[in-house]
Amino acid sequence: MATHSVGIDFGTTNTSIAIVHSDGSIELGQFPFLGRLTDAYRSLLYFEQVAGAAGAPPVTYCWTGPAGIEHYLSADSQGRLIQSLKSFLAVRNMEGTQVFEKKRTIEELIGRILADVRAEASRQFGIDIRHATVGRPVRFVGADNLDDDHYAEDRLADAFNLAGFDTIAFELEPVAAAHEYESRLDHDELILIGDFGGGTSDFSLVRVGPTVRENGRTDEDLLGNAGVGIAGDAFDAQIVRRLVSPALGSRSQFQSMDKLLPMPAWPYSNLERWHHLSLMKTGEVIEQLERIKAQALEPKMIGYLIHLIRYDLGYQLHRSVQKLKTELSTWTTSEFEFRDGDLWLRSTVDRAWFEGWIEHELQQIEMCVDGLLASTGVQPKQVDAVFLTGGSSFVPAVRRIFQSRFGAAKIRAGHEFTSVAMGLARQAAERS
Ligand SMILES: Nc1ncnc2c1ncn2[C@@H]1O[C@H](COP(=O)(O)OP(=O)(O)OP(=O)(O)O)[C@@H](O)[C@H]1O
Numbered sequence: 060m061a062t063h064s065v066g067i068d069f070g071t072t073n074t075s076i077a078i079v080h081s082d083g084s085i086e087l088g089q090f091p092f093l094g095r096l097t098d099a100y101r102s103l104l105y106f107e108q109v110a111g112a113a114g115a116p117p118v119t120y121c122w123t124g125p126a127g128i129e130h131y132l133s134a135d136s137q138g139r140l141i142q143s144l145k146s147f148l149a150v151r152n153m154e155g156t157q158v159f160e161k162k163r164t165i166e167e168l169i170g171r172i173l174a175d176v177r178a179e180a181s182r183q184f185g186i187d188i189r190h191a192t193v194g195r196p197v198r199f200v201g202a203d204n205l206d207d208d209h210y211a212e213d214r215l216a217d218a219f220n221l222a223g224f225d226t227i228a229f230e231l232e233p234v235a236a237a238h239e240y241e242s243r244l245d246h247d248e249l250i251l252i253g254d255f256g257g258g259t260s261d262f263s264l265v266r267v268g269p270t271v272r273e274n275g276r277t278d279e280d281l282l283g284n285a286g287v288g289i290a291g292d293a294f295d296a297q298i299v300r301r302l303v304s305p306a307l308g309s310r311s312q313f314q315s316m317d318k319l320l321p322m323p324a325w326p327y328s329n330l331e332r333w334h335h336l337s338l339m340k341t342g343e344v345i346e347q348l349e350r351i352k353a354q355a356l357e358p359k360m361i362g363y364l365i366h367l368i369r370y371d372l373g374y375q376l377h378r379s380v381q382k383l384k385t386e387l388s389t390w391t392t393s394e395f396e397f398r399d400g401d402l403w404l405r406s407t408v409d410r411a412w413f414e415g416w417i418e419h420e421l422q423q424i425e426m427c428v429d430g431l432l433a434s435t436g437v438q439p440k441q442v443d444a445v446f447l448t449g450g451s452s453f454v455p456a457v458r459r460i461f462q463s464r465f466g467a468a469k470i471r472a473g474h475e476f477t478s479v480a481m482g483l484a485r486q487a488a489e490r491s
């Protein structure tokens with residue numbers, strides 16, 4: 060049986076896949092997107108239903124990743140866009156969601172994304188991919204204990220299984236990133252990896268380098284790991300809370316009997332988390348919101364909220380938030396804009412405000428890093444380099460956490476969206 064050294068990083072926001080060829084060269088999966096190629100396959104699905112011919116039942120179509128976005132953007136009908144599913148894996152009471160007439164489990168939905176990635180990459184690499192080393196966070200989003208964490212890993216394994224994989228081997232995402240970083244080293248180092256994605260921030264303290272590789276890795280080379288379910292999606296939540304929710308009624312009131320009550324929190328806490336917003340579009344939720352709207356002091360605002368859910372505008376909202384966040388990583392000020400019919404939100408945002416909004420999240424990330432140093436007894440001065448990767452590592456306030464502890468000269472970066480997949484593939488090659 061031929062085995063191939065394939066690594067797959069199923070991320071909350073992006074999935075990437077890499078292969079190490081027999082000559083040692085590495086190749087990334089490349090996917091067509093709006094006329095160009097991308098190696099970051101958006102971890103999303105888009106479902107659309109079209110009427111069946113001559114009385115036949117309707118037909119449901121599903122696209123994932125870049126094709127999902129393309130169809131979503133060009134569609135005029137009301138489909139279903141589902142994103143950030145990885146954040147549901149540890150949530151025991153979240154089995155799945157109704158998509159049109161069919162109930163689909165989280166495993167099935169993720170499996171569908173992975174099946175498409177597998178098929179497209181199999182074509183590109185010229186092999187039938189059935190084995191892979193796959194990433195997992197140190198701690199899944201929403202996992203309160205180790206049992207939850209194992210439960211999430213088992214569900215992810217089931218999703219790979221449904222996608223046609225025969226065997227998979229799990230590796231921690233930051234450890235995989237360490238392998239990628241090591242591939243550029245000509246000397247040994249003790250490194251701290253920080254991988255900041257959409258759902259989780261993950262850390263590993265690892266000894267890497269040619270000697271470690273040649274002598275064979277031992278458990279002692281991995282000094283420790285730590286992780287927290289706070290990253291880009293949690294930063295986005297703060298942006299939505301400040302710039303979007305108020306215009307959709309979060310600070311408004313509704314009439315209940317002879318009392319005025321504040322709007323319930325649940326529609327807005329769901330609106331602020333991409334994975335929850337994705338599953339909000341049910342008849343029951345829309346009915347509940349319509350009832351609230353009928354008693355609301357500002358029904359127009361609740362109408363906007365209902366419209367956003369009914370027409371599945373989560374992707375557009377995500378895109379507006381993403382644009383603001385990305386620009387604030389480069390500039391100290393940027394424009395936020397979200398337009399939907401006569402709802403037109405525009406504001407100028409200073410980076411300093413954004414940093415204030417995410418202060419609590421940054422503190423939790425800092426506590427996680429400091430906890431790892433404390434539990435391993437490693438002093439910052441003993442760390443030779445700090446490799447920051449993942450899309451959220453672009454956030455200047457995230458980088459500052461490391462600059463202040465380790466000094467700017469020790470910070471390394473690169474391959475933000477692909478280092479984990481490449482490291483996983485290298486590890487698969489090393490194992491075989
Ligand atoms: N320039 C940027 N500035 C700030 N944030 C960014 C930038 N580019 C991407 N991001 C954020 O990075 C996140 C995606 O990063 P990445 O692809 O590494 O995550 P992931 O691997 O899918 O998630 P996870 O590892 O948590 O499962 C998103 O939250 C995105 O908004």
Ligand SMILES: [Mg+2]
Binds near residue numbers: 068071255256257
């Ligand atoms: Mg990641």
